[in-house]
Amino acid sequence: MHGFLRSVWNEPPSPSPSIRVWRDWALVGVLVPVAVLEGLLRPDLPWRVVSVIVTVGLVPTLLWRRTRPLLMVVIAFGVTSVVPLLTDGDAVETNTTVYLLLLVYALFRWGSGRQVVIGLSIMLGTVALSAFLDRLAPADAIAAFTVTFSAVALGGAFRYRAGARMRELDQVKLLEREQLARDLHDTVAHHVSAMAIRAQAGLATSASQPAAAADALRVIEAEASRALAEMRAMVRVLRRNEPVEMTPGRSIADLRRLAGRTPDGLSVNVEISGDLDDLHPPVGAAIYRIAQESITNARRHARHATRVEVRVAADDTSVSLRVSDDGDGSARPAASQGYGLIGMIERADLLGGTCHAGPNPGRGWTVTAVLPRAGAAA
16 A cells, blocks of 8 residues: 555646647636636626626636646645635635536646645545535535535546557557567677678788788778677667567568558559669668558558558658558548558658658658668768
8 A cells, every 4th residue: 555655745746738738728718707607697607896806817727737737636625615705604606616526637647656646635625625624515525525526527537548549559659669679689689791702802801912811801891880780770770678589571572572562452553763772771771660550550550542652762862752542531531540650650760760640631641751761870
């Protein structure tokens, strides 16, 4: 039990909360006139002016509910607890103050563990104090606890859901780094093999052909530099100290195998242009895997699609990929991509490139990627 309480207390706040979005300003703009109208039209409202002032005055707390959740809860519940002392014990909360439940939700959705514990203590203490001073009937107290815990449960549920998705995304990125490490391993092995062969040739010809031995040393130096750069890149992409199974990677040459007609009748056309002879192997593998994932997504999610066009073009500095289908792009939600798109973006970013996906202006869906020829390790 002690360990559980400590873990709750040390729970960090949810990452990357939105500061303020247009919906927050719209909510404030709606609540203020609603509170004023309630003050004008509700006949049984006690302390009419004070009630409206308190209700309107607390509305701005919604603007900071994500970034300062505990402070906003303290302000809101502190004010609503102190004001009855100035109104002979009469409650001055209007029906509009139901928006304070958003502060409760935000505290459990975005706050840290210690903020949640402190805020919950303040809320429960406020309700208990009101019930003890007979400002709150037992039935009303039960209703208040029920509504408050509903907001608490909703905030906790969304927090758990967001955390689970973030852990899944981290796992996808980790797997992509491991796959890239496998591809980099193939390149390093190639360089080391070339060094060994050149070293053997240099030893064999060192006595009779010193110039050939010198050429072999220069090649070994170049290959060693490339291998060192590849190993540094491999270290950067690995996140954990676990053995990674090394398997042969794919290359742009394998893209042509994707051309043809899929079992479900989708036609795939592949076109490759430009000089790709000295393309960095991890870059070629990334182009292949992004194209493969894009075709798979088209097969799964592109409604009424009949063909997929794969275009690869290379220039002196970069390689670009464009994969487009003729499906109903407007009816294809981005969420349907699963985590494949996350993996594509992560792989492109690791190699110093970019990857984007989205619907075409007319019909269809397009994935584009641009990667430097030598990769980020060059």
